[in-house]
Every structure is written in C-alpha cells, then in structure tokens.
Amino acid sequence: MDPQTAAALLDPDVLAVLDSIEYSPSAEMQIQQRLRKQGLSPDVVAAVMTQAQLRIEARAKFGPFADSMLFTRDGLGQATRLPVAAMHAKRIHRGKPQLIADLGCGIGADALAFAGVGAASVYACDSDEVTAALAAYNLRPFDAIAEHARAEDFNLDRADALWLDPARRSGKNADGSAFRLSHPEAFSPRLSWALAAAERVPSVGIKLGPALSHGLVPAGWEAQWTSHMGDVVEVALFRGHAQEREGRAALIMGEEGSLTVTEADLPSAEVEVASIGDYLFEPDGAVIRSGLIQALCAPLGAHRIHESIAYLSGDRPAEGPAAQAVSQYRVEDILPTGIRSLRGALTQRGITQVVVKKRGMDIDPAQVQRQLKLEPAGKGQPSESAVVIFTRVGEQRCAILAREC
Numbered sequence: 186m187d188p189q190t191a192a193a194l195l196d197p198d199v200l201a202v203l204d205s206i207e208y209s210p211s212a213e214m215q216i217q218q219r220l221r222k223q224g225l226s227p228d229v230v231a232a233v234m235t236q237a238q239l240r241i242e243a244r245a246k247f248g249p250f251a252d253s254m255l256f257t258r259d260g261l262g263q264a265t266r267l268p269v270a271a272m273h274a275k276r277i278h279r280g281k282p283q284l285i286a287d288l289g290c291g292i293g294a295d296a297l298a299f300a301g302v303g304a305a306s307v308y309a310c311d312s313d314e315v316t317a318a319l320a321a322y323n324l325r326p327f328d329a330i331a332e333h334a335r336a337e338d339f340n341l342d343r344a345d346a347l348w349l350d351p352a353r354r355s356g357k358n359a360d361g362s363a364f365r366l367s368h369p370e371a372f373s374p375r376l377s378w379a380l381a382a383a384e385r386v387p388s389v390g391i392k393l394g395p396a397l398s399h400g401l402v403p404a405g406w407e408a409q410w411t412s413h414m415g416d417v418v419e420v421a422l423f424r425g426h427a428q429e430r431e432g433r434a435a436l437i438m439g440e441e442g443s444l445t446v447t448e449a450d451l452p453s454a455e456v457e458v459a460s461i462g463d464y465l466f467e468p469d470g471a472v473i474r475s476g477l478i479q480a481l482c483a484p485l486g487a488h489r490i491h492e493s494i495a496y497l498s499g500d501r502p503a504e505g506p507a508a509q510a511v512s513q514y515r516v517e518d519i520l521p522t523g524i525r526s527l528r529g530a531l532t533q534r535g536i537t538q539v540v541v542k543k544r545g546m547d548i549d550p551a552q553v554q555r556q557l558k559l560e561p562a563g564k565g566q567p568s569e570s571a572v573v574i575f576t577r578v579g580e581q582r583c584a585i586l587a588r589e590c
Contacts, residue, residue, distance in 0.1 A: 195299045213234065220233060246264060250267070253573060257292065285305050296309040300328060303504070337376075351376065357439055389425050395417045401421075412436070435474070459490070459498070462498040464500065466498065469510050481510055516586070535569050537559055537570070
C-alpha cells in the first residue's frame with residue numbers, strides 16, 4: 186500500500202464503508218460492484234476489500250479487536266499475537282513507567298497491549314510511513330501516539346521503559362513477501378544500537394527472531410524464547426525492571442496455560458544417551474531453541490537418544506507440568522529405514538496411512554510418504570494410522586513406528 190492509498194483509506198467516509206462490509210469470499214464480486222456504485226475509485230475499492238480480508242485473517246491474532254483495526258499484509262504477518270503482547274506488557278509495566286517507547290511498532294500490536302494495561306502513556310514509531318499511519322489509527326482509543334520516525338532519532342531520556350522490535354525484513358521475495366534478514370547488524374535499528382540504547386532506560390525488552398544465536402545474548406540479560414499454541418514466535422531479550430532472571434528461558438503458552446523452563450532447571454551433569462524406551466518425546470520448539478532440552482529429563486524420567494538430536498525417551502508417559510513441554514509418542518517398534526522394508530513392515534501391521542517426521546536424518550518426509558505407496562483401507566474398513574519417525578539412536582539410523590498419545 187502506498188501513502189496515497191493509505192490516506193484515502195483513512196478518510197472517515199471510507200472507513201465507514203469498510204466497517205459496514207460483511208465480507209465473505211463468495212460475496213466479494215458483489216461487494217466490489219456495490220462499492221464502485223458508491224463512487225469509490227478502483228484503488229480505494231481494492232484497498233477496502235484487502236482490509237476486509239485482512240480483518241478476518243487477523244482474528245486469529247487479535248480476536249474481535251481485529252474488526253476495528255487496519256493492517257498491511259506484512260504488518261499482520263509480523264505482528265505479535267495478542268496473548269504474547271499481553272506478556273510483554275506485563276513485563277514492561279513492572280517498573281511502573283510513565284512513558285513507554287515502542288520503537289519499531291509495526292501496526293501497533295505491542296503498543297496496544299502497553300496502552301491497554303496500566304497508567305503509562307505510550308509513544309510508538311515506525312520507519313515505514315504507511316505502517317506508522319495504520320498504527321496511529323489502531324491506537325486511537327488509547328493514551329498513545331504513533332509517528333512516522335526512526336527509532337534512532339528518539340530521545341531516550343524521555344522514556345522510563347523501552348520496547349524495541351528491529352525490522353528484520355527488507356525488499357521483496359518473488360512471491361511479494363518481505364525478504365528476511367539474518368545478520369543482526371542488518372536489522373533496523375541494528376542490534377548493537379538497540380543494546381546500547383538499553384543502557385539508558387530502566388526497563389527494556391527487545392523482540393527478535395527465534396533463530397538468534399545464544400552467543401549474541403549479552404551477559405547479565407534474560408533471553409526468553411516463546412512458543413504460542415505450538416509455534417515458536419520469538420526470542421525477547423529483557424533487562425532492568427522487565428527482567429525476571431539471568432540467562433536463557435523458554436515460555437510455552439498453550440490451551441492449558443503457560444509453562445516456563447529456565448537454566449536453573451538444567452541438571453548438574455549431562456544426561457546420558459541411551460536406547461529407545463516405551464515413549465518418545467519431542468520437546469516444544471521454544472525449549473529446543475533455548476537449548477534447555479535436558480531440563481525436561483528429570484521431570485519426564487527421560488534420557489537423550491543422541492547427543493545432538495532433540496528427542497528424549499523414557500518408559501512412562503509424560504505427566505504433570507512437563508507434559509505441556511513435549512509432544513509424546515508411544516513406541517511400537519524400531520524399523521529399518523529402507524523404503525521397501527518399511528513398506529512391508531507397515532503393510533504387515535495393517536497400517537494404511539502414516540505421518541512421517543524426522544530429526545537428524547537427511548530425508549524429505551513428503552517424498553517418503555509418497556514412496557511408501559500404502560494401500561488405502563478397503564470399503565467399509567477403518568483406516569489404521571501411525572507415525573514414522575526417522576532419526577538416529579547413537580550411531581544407528583532407524584525409523585521408529587509410534588502412535589501419538
């Protein structure tokens with residue numbers, strides 16, 4: 186969206202039209218024709234229709250609030266999910282700030298959470314003109330300002346709390362999506378600038394991609410990897426009042442509540458590597474990214490199956506809080522990895538469909554699934570499904586036949 190289209194979209198009359206639309210894909214052509222008859226230009230009609238679509242998509246992140254917000258497609262894709270933003274707000278408000286600065290606010294997801302909790306005022310900015318304009322609209326019900334500005338130009342002495350979400354995308358891929366940057370000094374602002382800025386503010390959070398190297402976490406800071414409903418969404422660096430501990434942590438947010446795993450939960454010695462037991466456990470991605478897999482061994486009664494592969498195994502099912510940190514599978518057999526032998530073993534057991542997973546082996550699960558060519562269940566016969574997990578146990582390559590618990 187260009188600035189001219191954004192300005193047209195923000196016209197009160199156009200916003201009223203947008204709010205009146207009850208969008209559905211089947212009614213799209215009819216809605217477009219109605220908007221054209223109302224005198225809207227083709228560009229504005231296209232912008233309104235895009236917003237109507239994005240509002241529906243955004244309900245997964247923002248719930249009913251999405252119906253009164255504006256988005257860009259990239260902005261929605263990069264926006265913090267509402268429950269995660271609420272966690273950020275709880276952290277940032279711990280020092281009872283008077284002014285929270287959200288530098289690199291995107292469409293305003295975190296700023297909305299900051300403004301909706303506590304008594305602090307919120308200043309937000311984004312270096313993209315259109316994104317900043319939409320953030321200002323989204324923040325209109327709150328004591329908050331959103332401006333088109335660079336993070337580096339903000340006077341840090343004004344803020345009691347600082348939230349930074351450096352832009353980690355630039356340019357476009359062939360499909361039109363933004364190109365993901367991997368080097369922290371290519372972010373905007375640079376990670377080195379963000380860390381230096383943090384020294385001047387009492388309460389700080391910096392949101393980054395979950396692939397961040399552990400070596401880039403400054404000494405004395407907290408680095409928390411977060412997953413929400415099974416998706417690893419971020420690592421956030423916290424300092425000052427926003428910080429709860431030093432070192433690495435994993436926060437798992439799911440339907441059953443939240444679970445935090447920290448470095449303090451790690452065993453004093455390396456957990457042994459042993460053979461497959463009756464159950465196989467796949468740790469949540471936040472635990473894997475944070476390097477805290479071995480912290481789950483004691484509560485699960487589990488051990489590692491390989492020094493560098495993120496599977497654990499034990500002889501009892503996962504129970505208690507730690508069960509939230511893993512997907513678990515009941516092991517039925519250890520099979521050869523050759524396609525012909527594997528197909529025969531599955532067919533002999535009457536298995537008609539499988540989910541193929543892998544860790545530590547260079548295979549394409551989708552290709553393996555096609556190559557297996559399992560016969561579907563006969564008419565009137567129930568399908569028998571299983572999970573086949575390609576991995577290594579010590580030096581042995583194997584295919585684990587299992588059922589998800």
